[in-house]
């Protein structure tokens with residue numbers, strides 16, 4: 001294409017708009033390319049630099065009220081973003097543990113008939129000190145301190 005034909009082509013593109021069509025197309029293409037690059041880079045950067053903490057660290061929670069439990073029973077409560085278990089032993093002692101099984105993370109429960117903690121997922125057993133006594137759990141449950149203030153029962157992580 002010679003110089004005269006290019007000028008004619010460019011003049012045709014500019015007719016009626018004031019903005020060259022080629023410039024608009026180049027702008028839209030570069031904008032689209034930038035958007036695609038950003039949509040790829042942003043998740044990668046977010047993955048590589050995760051937020052410092054999603055939820056504040058919880059060390060102390062209200063687990064229940066006096067009267068919520070009777071001897072030889074257990075109750076699941078929320079400890080931060082994990083379940084905890086509060087147990088009123090057959091002897092009337094209050095005990096609290098994480099309710100996250102140390103095997104694969106299922107929520108454990110108290111079995112009044114067995115008088116100990118049990119995980120239904122793979123038949124894991126823990127005694128009332130949280131010690132793994134049977135089944136696949138490899139470690140004891142983390143035990144919490146239990147504090148009673150008035151008619152409220154609190155669980156606290158051990159230091």
Ligand code: FES
Pocket residue numbers: 101102103104105106119120121122123124135136137
């Ligand atoms: S998850 Fe609890 S025994 Fe497997």
